[in-house]
Structures are given as structure tokens and as C-alpha cells.
Amino acid sequence: xxxxxxxxxxxxxxxxxxxxxxxxxxxxxxxxxxxxxxxxxxxxxxxxxxxxxxxxxxxxxxxxxxxxxxxxxxxxxxxxxxxxxxxxxxxxxxxxxxxxxxxxxxxxxxxxxxxxxxxxxxxxxxxxxxxxxxxxxxxxxxxxxxxxxxxxxxxxxxxxxxxxxx
Numbered sequence: 597x598x599x600x601x602x603x604x605x606x607x608x609x610x611x612x613x614x615x616x617x618x619x620x621x622x623x624x625x626x627x628x629x630x631x632x633x634x635x636x637x638x639x640x641x642x643x644x645x646x647x648x649x650x651x652x653x654x655x656x657x658x659x660x661x662x663x664x665x666x667x668x669x670x671x672x673x674x675x676x677x678x679x680x681x682x683x684x685x686x687x688x689x690x691x692x693x694x695x696x697x698x699x700x701x702x703x704x705x706x707x708x709x710x711x712x713x714x715x716x717x718x719x720x721x722x723x724x725x726x727x728x729x730x731x732x733x734x735x736x737x738x739x740x741x742x743x744x745x746x747x748x749x750x751x752x753x754x755x756x757x758x759x760x761x762x
Contacts, residue, residue: 605651605656605657605658605711605742605747606650606651606657606673607648607649607650607657607658607663607751608625608648608649608680609646609647609648609649609751609752610625610641610646610649610682611645611646611647611716612641612643612644612645612646612647613644613719614643614644615643617640617641617643617645618641619640620638620640620641620647621637621638622684622685623636623637623682623683624636624682624683624684625649625681625682626680626681626683627673627679627681628679628681628694629674629679629695630670630671631670632670632671633670634670635649635665635667635669637665638665639664646751646752647664647665648661648663648664648751649663649665649666649667650663650665650666650667651666651667651672651673652668653666653668654666656742657741657742658739658741658747659739659740659742659744660739660740661738661739661751661752675701675702675708676695677695677696677699677700677701677702678692678695679691679692679693679694680692690723692723692724692729693723693725693726693729694724698726702714703726704729704730704731705731705732706731710748711748712731712732712749713732713747713748713749714729714730715729715730715731715732715750715755715757715758716728716755716757716758717729717730717755717758719758730757731757732748732750732756732757733756733759734748735756735759736750736754737750737756738750738751739752
């Protein structure tokens, strides 16, 4: 018995909003507050495509959608928030809002029993802009987690909150 282990079913998605394939060679995804999170990316993201990173040593967090990369995420994403930073060499490509200002923790999403994903409204606007993030809306839903429950999110698909821009 007990509660499902959905808190370990963590995943991160990168999106390529351009019309060209982007090589991830030399890119690093890091959490500025968690040195054990650091991951060297590999492969590429197709034009207007998605790159799915699942937590763990296997492809288990999302049963029915194949990950492009699996990584242990150190001790996992902190419920107290983290700033994720995507870099190529010394160049910052993108990052999520910092923790503390303007968001006390994560700017969107929800842990503890609901497990709503944090989704970006506009992929062409700054990832550091807290108002560019929202929690999963029950409009579209994809994927099944390791506990065979529907994911409250859209891995490898257009974000639910992105439909609300218009």
C-alpha cells in the first residue's frame, strides 16, 4: 500500500522552436543550487522537436514515451525550487527563474499528491520571466508514469498552457 512513488517520476523537456536541428554536443544542463544535478547533453533536437530527459538509470518515469536521455538528477529536483541553466561553453542558452525572487520556490507546477508539471507559455520568450510559466492545465495530457497513472503534463508534446496564449 501507501502513496505512489510519483515524486521520483521526474522529467525535463527541452524544446527547439527553430526550423533547424540543434546539436546538443557540448551543452550542459545544470541546477545552480545542486552541483550533483549537472548533466552533459548529447544528441540533437529536431526542428520544432522535443528532447526528453527522465530521472533515473532507466526509461521508467514515463512508461510509454521514450526518453532521449536518462540521468539520476543528483538527489532529484528540490520541491523548494531550483534554477535550471542550459549552457554551451561560457554562453547561457536559457534558464528558468531564480529561486526566491520573484518565485519563493518553483514558479509553477505542484508536488505532493497532484504532481502538476511546470510548463512554459511561450518558448520564444525568456525562460527567466516568471510570468512565462504556468501549471499543467487539464486540456491535453500525454504519458503514463511508472505507477501506470496519467501524467499531469505533456512530455514530448506542446505544453497545455501554450494553447492558452491565443
